[in-house]
Amino acid sequence: MIEILKAIILGIVEGITEWLPISSTGHIILVDEFLKMNVSEQFMSMFTVVIQLGAILAVVVIYWNKIFPFRKKEGKILVNKNKIIMWIKIVIACLPAALIIPFDDKFEELFHKPIPIALALIIVGVLFILVENRNTEKTAKINSINDITYKAAIIIGVFQMIAGIFPGVSRSGATILGGISIGLSRTIAAEFTFFLAIPVMFGASFIKLLKFGFAFTGFEITLLLVASLVSFIVSIATIKFLISYVKKHDFKIFGWYRIALGILVILYFTVLQ
Template sequence: MTDTLAAILLGILEGLTEFLPVSSTGHLILATELLGFDQREWEVFNIAIQPAAILAIVVLYWRTFWDVAKGLFGLDKGALAFVRNLLVAFFPAVLLGLAFGDVIETMLGNAVLVCWTLIIGGFAILAVERWANPPAEGAGVAGVPLRTSVLVGLVQCLAMIPGVSRSGATILGAMAFGVDRKTAAEFSFFLAVPTLSGATVYQLAKYGADLSARDFELIGIGSAVGFVTALVVVKLFVTIITRIGFAPFAWYRIVIGAAGLAWLTLR
């Protein structure tokens, strides 16, 4: 397989899984393992294409971001609460990422760990679906209490373990703390902007000097494909969770994790 085709496939996988509660990082790790790629060679690529998914969120929710930006200039309480909630939820990941960055990078090559966290995370989703009782509607991200935003930020830190899923942790965590499904999903989408941007900037600052022109070309290809894919997936995802819930994603995680363990054991 050519590296161009590999970049396209991984870009599609990133766009498909970044905002679903199935772990995009876990899927990219398993994909590189399945395809026989060197994990270290594609590690920076897998992180560097994440801004494409961020751009998809900005495009899909441009009006929200525009309204918040205008509101900040007018010191609108809703806009200030929106930004406050995202910042306090983002801050724990910054601290933990800086403190344990090397440990986290070591785990990124562990496909067995990914499989186990996919399975455990699947059962966790089923548990939250069964016992959490969020309201049918909420007041949006700006209406989420400060304490809840902090708790969501702490839960997001679990996603530093590959296979946990950042979107899954934040969405299900928010629901467990009493946030309605739609707001929980949008909180996760918006929180991805500073979180994934920060992770990408950190990785490129650390390894960017070692990347070749071809590496940046592949990152561009993967990013373009991931952006288009994410545009389609996000809207569909919101429709699915509001009508059906998260159980299909939970069972998917369990099946993929179990299949991955079997393959890694028998290969």
């Protein structure tokens, strides 16, 4: 029961931090420091990625009508051209991150450590504040998913690639920052980030499962299912909160939070230990 409780807590952390631009990796490291699960290091590495599937299913459920391009009418299958084009842009935005997949283990070995993650938290937090200050007097140029250009999709994809190299940058944080820095409204930047996460997280989870293998014990399957279910439920609430929040506020609060968390991580792992 203790291990299941830990899985629930990690599912809550994943469901909140995957969508808010505050780095799920940074939070998972802190939580794991105090609530170490009684599992192998290999399982834990896979677990923290695969429970993202619950978070992704929340996006699919909430935005089904916006992302599914087919519908049936009078016995015919109709195709929404704009949604097909949107998915083409999403695929294009995924290409930069696909380039670094072969080096994933090396990047994890180099940068998946408390201090590099803390620095990434702080740097991106500062960038959020700077970009939002610059945008104070500016009006967003792109206020619809359909208005995102192929060039904009590639730029956002490069930001996502950077997040894939440096844990702590935050995939959602990087893509939202990239989006608003090139003129996307906060709401559209957040929504495109949600949609972009669908192929990215499914792909990352599949790769992790292949590396780990499928020889799960019943206990390990239970931990995965519990954490994924909790992540799904919490993600629904988090996504709805974020979209509601950014309609009236900017992202600076998340920048300050990242800076504070980064400082906390540095203090804990250099001074308190």
